[in-house]
Amino acid sequence: MGTFGGQFEDFHADDRRAEVIDWLGGLLPEFDLPLDSSDEELREYLIDGTALCYTADKLMPGVLEGVWGGYASDHRSNVKKFLSVVAEMGLPGFSVKDLEEGSMSSIVECLLALRDNVSTGLGENMSNYAAKTPSRPVAPVSTQGRRSPGEDRRRVLWDAKSPQRSPLLSGQKTNEVFQFKRGQYTDIPAAKISEMIQSNSLDNAPTQSLLRVVNGILDESIERKRGEIPHRVVYLLRNVVQEIEHRISIQAEHIRNQNNIIKTREDKYRSKIKALETLVNGTNEENEMAINRLELVKVEKSKIDERRKLGEQDMVRLIREKEDAENTVNNLRQEIQVMSKMFEEYREQMEAKTNQMEEHLTLRAKEAEFLLMQSKKRIEEVETASELQSQLWSKKANTFRSFMDNQKLSIKDIRISSQSIKQEMFALQMKWRDEISNIGLDLKGLVDAAENYHGVLAENQKLFNEVQELKGNIRVYCRVRPFLPGQDGKSTAVDYIGENGEILISNPSKQGKDGYRMFKFNKVFNTHVSQAEVFSDIQPLIRSVLDGFNVCIFAYGQTGSGKTYTMSGPGTSKEDWGVNYRALNDLFDISLKRRNTFSYEVEVQMVEIYNEQVRDLLSNDIAQKRLGIWSTSQPNGLVVPDASLIPVKSTSDVLDLMEIGQANRAVGSTALNERSSRSHSILTVHVRGLDVKNGSTSRGCLHLIDLAGSERVERSEATGDRLKEAQHINKSLSALGDVIFALAQKNAHVPYRNSKLTQVLQSSLGGQAKTLMFVQVNPDVESCSETISTLKFAERVSGVELGAARSNKEGKDIKDLLEQVASLKDTISRKDMEIEQLQVLKCNVKSPSSLTDKSGSSLVKQSFTASQQNQLISGSIGSGEPEYEDNASDDGCSVGETEYSIGSASEPAADRTQKGPSRLTRFFLTKNGQPAASRPKPKEPVPKTTPIGRRSSIASQAPTGAFSIKPPKKRVVP
Numbered sequence: 016m017g018t019f020g021g022q023f024e025d026f027h028a029d030d031r032r033a034e035v036i037d038w039l040g041g042l043l044p045e046f047d048l049p050l051d052s053s054d055e056e057l058r059e060y061l062i063d064g065t066a067l068c069y070t071a072d073k074l075m076p077g078v079l080e081g082v083w084g085g086y087a088s089d090h091r092s093n094v095k096k097f098l099s100v101v102a103e104m105g106l107p108g109f110s111v112k113d114l115e116e117g118s119m120s121s122i123v124e125c126l127l128a129l130r131d132n133v134s135t136g137l138g139e140n141m142s143n144y145a146a147k148t149p150s151r152p153v154a155p156v157s158t159q160g161r162r163s164p165g166e167d168r169r170r171v172l173w174d175a176k177s178p179q180r181s182p183l184l185s186g187q188k189t190n191e192v193f194q195f196k197r198g199q200y201t202d203i204p205a206a207k208i209s210e211m212i213q214s215n216s217l218d219n220a221p222t223q224s225l226l227r228v229v230n231g232i233l234d235e236s237i238e239r240k241r242g243e244i245p246h247r248v249v250y251l252l253r254n255v256v257q258e259i260e261h262r263i264s265i266q267a268e269h270i271r272n273q274n275n276i277i278k279t280r281e282d283k284y285r286s287k288i289k290a291l292e293t294l295v296n297g298t299n300e301e302n303e304m305a306i307n308r309l310e311l312v313k314v315e316k317s318k319i320d321e322r323r324k325l326g327e328q329d330m331v332r333l334i335r336e337k338e339d340a341e342n343t344v345n346n347l348r349q350e351i352q353v354m355s356k357m358f359e360e361y362r363e364q365m366e367a368k369t370n371q372m373e374e375h376l377t378l379r380a381k382e383a384e385f386l387l388m389q390s391k392k393r394i395e396e397v398e399t400a401s402e403l404q405s406q407l408w409s410k411k412a413n414t415f416r417s418f419m420d421n422q423k424l425s426i427k428d429i430r431i432s433s434q435s436i437k438q439e440m441f442a443l444q445m446k447w448r449d450e451i452s453n454i455g456l457d458l459k460g461l462v463d464a465a466e467n468y469h470g471v472l473a474e475n476q477k478l479f480n481e482v483q484e485l486k487g488n489i490r491v492y493c494r495v496r497p498f499l500p501g502q503d504g505k506s507t508a509v510d511y512i513g514e515n516g517e518i519l520i521s522n523p524s525k526q527g528k529d530g531y532r533m534f535k536f537n538k539v540f541n542t543h544v545s546q547a548e549v550f551s552d553i554q555p556l557i558r559s560v561l562d563g564f565n566v567c568i569f570a571y572g573q574t575g576s577g578k579t580y581t582m583s584g585p586g587t588s589k590e591d592w593g594v595n596y597r598a599l600n601d602l603f604d605i606s607l608k609r610r611n612t613f614s615y616e617v618e619v620q621m622v623e624i625y626n627e628q629v630r631d632l633l634s635n636d637i638a639q640k641r642l643g644i645w646s647t648s649q650p651n652g653l654v655v656p657d658a659s660l661i662p663v664k665s666t667s668d669v670l671d672l673m674e675i676g677q678a679n680r681a682v683g684s685t686a687l688n689e690r691s692s693r694s695h696s697i698l699t700v701h702v703r704g705l706d707v708k709n710g711s712t713s714r715g716c717l718h719l720i721d722l723a724g725s726e727r728v729e730r731s732e733a734t735g736d737r738l739k740e741a742q743h744i745n746k747s748l749s750a751l752g753d754v755i756f757a758l759a760q761k762n763a764h765v766p767y768r769n770s771k772l773t774q775v776l777q778s779s780l781g782g783q784a785k786t787l788m789f790v791q792v793n794p795d796v797e798s799c800s801e802t803i804s805t806l807k808f809a810e811r812v813s814g815v816e817l818g819a820a821r822s823n824k825e826g827k828d829i830k831d832l833l834e835q836v837a838s839l840k841d842t843i844s845r846k847d848m849e850i851e852q853l854q855v856l857k858c859n860v861k862s863p864s865s866l867t868d869k870s871g872s873s874l875v876k877q878s879f880t881a882s883q884q885n886q887l888i889s890g891s892i893g894s895g896e897p898e899y900e901d902n903a904s905d906d907g908c909s910v911g912e913t914e915y916s917i918g919s920a921s922e923p924a925a926d927r928t929q930k931g932p933s934r935l936t937r938f939f940l941t942k943n944g945q946p947a948a949s950r951p952k953p954k955e956p957v958p959k960t961t962p963i964g965r966r967s968s969i970a971s972q973a974p975t976g977a978f979s980i981k982p983p984k985k986r987v988v989p
C-alpha cells in the first residue's frame with residue numbers, strides 16, 4: 016500500500032509538473048520541454064532564474080524593473096527577484112536551495128499558484144501591483160477581432176499598467192469616470208460618453224466599476240421614475256453591459272478551458288490509476304519486470320551517482336591541479352622577481368664597473384698622453400744632446416787624429432830605441448839562461464817537496480787535532496732539527512750552515528747587522544743528516560772508551576729541539592737508533608773483533624736527576640731511596656755507586672735495559688713538546704778491558720746524557736708541579752752554565768756542588784774525560800731567542816779547555832807510551848817546520864826575482880833566522896801525553912783523527928800565513944801569546960806539568976793502584 020501511495024504521490028507530482036511544463040510551454044515560446052520531463056530536467060531549465068523572470072515579466076511586464084532594477088546576471092539574484100514578486104503577490108514561494116538541489120514540488124506549486132492567480136482574474140491585484148511599478152512604454156494593443164483569453168488577460172494587464180495612455184485609461188481616472196455620483200450619469204454629455212466608449216476605457220475598467228456604472232444608471236432610472244434615460248446613457252449602458260458580457264464569456268471560456276484541462280487531467284489520472292491498478296494487480300512477471308526496471312533505474316542511478324562522484328572527484332582534482340598550477344605560477348612569478356632583482360643588481364654592478372673602467376681608462380689615456388708628451392720632450396732633448404755629442408765626437412776625432420800623428424812619430428823613435436834594447440836583451444837572455452838552469456835545479460827540489468806537501472798538510476791537520484785533544488777542549492757539535500710534519504709554513508732562523516762548523520742565525524726582531532749572529536763549532540749537522548752520519552762522526556771518540564778513556568757526551572738544547580732524538584732516537588728500528596744504542600752496539604762489535612787480544616766487560620747504569628734527586632731508572636723499586644753522588648776521585652769511576660749496575664753482553668740486552676730506563680723516565684707535556692723530558696737522564700757505560708797478552712787492564716767510562724729542556728719557564732707555560740720541575744731544571748742548567756763559565760775563565764773555584772747535575776758531570780767536565788756536547792737547535796724563528804742563548808752557551812762550552820784526556824790504563828808500558836808521546840811531539844815540530852819551509856818556498860816561487868839576492872844565495876835558507884831555527888828545532892810539546900798514542904785503536908781508528916779537527920786546520924796555508932802566526936808558531940805560543948822558547952826539548956824527560964791547559968801532570972794523574980771497583984748491585988736483565 017505504501018508503495019502504491021508513494022507511486023500515487025509520484026504520479027501526482029508528475030502530473031503537477033506536467034501542468035507547469037504545459038503552462039510554461041504556452042507562456043514562453045522558447046520553452047520546449049516535453050511534458051514527461053523529469054524534475055531534474057525542469058530544474059535544469061529553471062535553475063538560472065531567467066525563465067522564472069521571463070514568466071513574471073510575461074505575466075506582468077516591467078514588474079521586475081521595480082524589483083532591484085530588472086534582470087541580473089547572477090542566477091540566484093534572478094530567482095530571488097522572482098521570489099520577491101511572488102511573495103509580493105502573497106503566493107507560496109520556495110527556497111533557492113530547493114531549486115538548486117532540493118525537491119522541485121515547491122517550485123511546481125509556486126508556479127501553478129502564479130498561473131492560477133493570474134488566470135483566475137486576479138487582474139485587479141495584478142493591476143494594483145503593476146500600478147506600483149514605474150511607467151513603461153505602451154504595449155501595442157491588438158485591434159483585430161476577438162482576442163484570445165490569454166491575450167485579453169495580458170492586454171488587461173498591459174492596459175492597467177499604462178495609465179497615461181489617456182486620462183480615462185489611468186486607474187485613477189477610470190475610477191473617477193466610473194464613480195459618478197448618483198444622477199450624474201444622466202448628466203454626462205454625449206461627447207464625453209462617445210469619447211469614453213471610443214477610447215476603450217471600458218476595456219480597461221475593472222468589472223466592479225462597470226457593474227457600479229450599470230447599477231448607477233439603473234438606480235438613476237428608477238429614481239427618475241419617469242424612466243427617461245438619455246440615449247447617450249443607454250448607449251453607454253449597453254456598451255458597459257456588452258463589456259461585462261464579453262468578460263463573462265471570457266470567464267466562461269476560461270472555465271471551459273479549465274474544465275477541459277481538468278478533464279484531460281482526470282483522463283490522465285484515470286489512465287494512471289489504471290496503470291497503477293494493473294501494476295497492483297499485475298502478474299509476478301510484471302512485478303519482476305518492474306523490479307528489474309527499478310533495479311536498472313537504481314543501477315543507472317548509482318552509475319549516475321558514480322559519474323557524479325567521479326565528476327566531483329575530477330572537479331576536486333581539477334581544483335587541486337588548478338591550485339598547484341597557481342602555486343607554480345606564483346613560484347615562477349617569485350623566481351622571476353628574484354631573477355629580475357638579481358639581474359638588476361648585476362646590471363648595476365656592471366654599470367658601476369663600466370663607470371670605473373671608463374674612469375680608469377680616461378686616467379690611463381691622460382697618463383699615456385702625458386707620457387707621450389714627456390717622451391717627445393725626451394726625444395727632443397736626446398736629439399739635441401746627440402747633436403752636441405756628435406760635435407764633441409768630431410772634435411775628439413780631430414784631436415785623436417793629431418794625437419795619432421804624434422804617436423806615429425814617437426813609435427818611430429821607439430822602434431829605433433827598441434833595436435838597441437833588443438841587442439841589450441839578447442845579451443841579458445844569455446845571462447838569464449844560465450840563471451834559469453840554476454833555478455830549474457832548485458825547482459826540481461821544490462816540486463819534490465810540493466809532492467809531499469798535501470800529505471804533510473793532512474798529517475799536520477791530524478797533529479793539530481791531536482793538539483786540540485791534548486788541550487782537551489770540549490767538542491761542540493751543533494745539530495739542527497728539521498721542521499716537524501705540520502710545521503711546513505714556519506720560517507727558519509737558521510740562515511746558513513757552513514762546512515767548517517759555522518752557523519748563521521738570523522733574528523727577525525732585530526734590524527740590520529744585529530739581526531744576524533754567527534757561531535762556530537767543531538761541526539754543524541744540517542737538518543738532513545742521518546743518525547748514522549752523526550754517529551760516524553763521534554764513533555772514534557766512543558771507541559776510545561775501550562782504550563780506557565772516560566768519555567762524556569751530553570745533549571743540550573731547548574725542549575723539543577731533538578736531544579732525545581739524537582741520544583736515544585725516535586724509535587727502536589736500527590736506522591732510528593740514537594747515539595746510546597749505536598755506541599753500545601759499536602763497543603760490542605769492537606770487543607768481538609779484539610777478543611783475541613782483549614777481554615772486555617761492559618756494565619750499564621741508568622739514572623735520572625729529577626727535581627734535584629738522583630733516581631735509578633733500572634730499579635724495580637718504586638720507593639727508591641735517595642741515591643748519593645760520589646766524588647769524582649772514586650777509583651772505580653762510579654759516580655752513583657748505589658744505582659743498579661747491569662752487565663750487558665749484547666745489543667739486545669742493551670735494548671731491553673733502555674726500554675726499562677725510558678719507561679721509568681719522568682716525562683710530561685709542556686706547551687712546547689707533547690712528551691717532554693722533565694729530568695736529566697744519564698746512561699753510563701762502564702767498560703773494563705784486560706789485555707790477555709800482558710795482563711794490563713783499562714777502565715773506560717762513557718756517560719751519555721740527555722739533558723732536560725733548557726727553555727724559559729714562562730715559554731713552557733708550566734704551572735704547579737710542572738713549574739717546580741721546570742725551576743729545578745733551569746736551576747741545574749744554570750749551575751751547569753756557572754761551572755762552564757768558571758772552567759772557561761779557569762777560575763780556581765768551580766762550583767760543581769751547586770747542583771746534582773754538575774756533581775755527576777764533574778768528572779766529565781773537570782776531569783780527564785773527553786767531552787762532547789751536542790747542542791740541539793730548533794729552527795723555528797719563533798724560538799730564535801732561545802736558539803741564540805743556547806748557541807751562546809755552547810760557544811762558551813766550546814771554549815772550555817779541560818786538559819788532555821787521560822787513559823785509565825794500568826801496566827808496565829806507561830813509560831814507553833810517555834816516550835812515544837814525546838817522540839810524537841818531536842815529529843809534530845819537525846813536520847811543522849817542514850811546512851813552514853814549504854810555504855816560504857812557495858812564496859819565493861811566485862816571485863822568482865826575489866829568489867836570489869845579489870849574492871845569489873837562496874832566500875829559502877835566509878827565511879829563518881838562526882834563533883828561529885833553533886826555536887823550531889828545540890820546540891817541544893812538553894806535555895808528553897801518553898793517551899795520545901793510546902787513542903789508536905786496533906781497527907785503525909784513532910780518537911785523534913781528523914774528524915775532530917777544528918775548522919782552521921783545513922784553511923789553506925797561504926791564508927794562514929796571512930792571518931797570523933802559523934799553526935806551528937801558534938802551537939809554541941803560550942796562552943798569553945808569548946813564544947814558548949823555554950820549552951824542554953823533545954828528548955828531554957817529560958815534565959810534570961803540561962804547558963797547555965793541563966790541570967795536573969800525567970805522572971800525578973797516573974793511576975796509582977789496581978782498579979778497586981766496588982762490587983755493584985748487579986741485576987739480571989729480565
Ligand SMILES: Nc1ncnc2c1ncn2[C@@H]1O[C@H](COP(=O)(O)OP(=O)(O)OP(=O)(O)O)[C@@H](O)[C@H]1O
Pocket residue numbers: 495496497499542572573574575576577578579580581585688690691692693722723724725791
Ligand atoms: N734530526 C731530527 N730529524 C727528525 N725529527 C727530529 C729530529 N730531531 C728531533 N726530531 C723530532 O722532534 C721532536 C722533539 O724531539 P725530542 O723529543 O728529541 O726533543 P727533546 O729536545 O728531547 O725534547 P724534551 O726536552 O722536551 O725532551 C720529536 O718528534 C722528534 O722525533
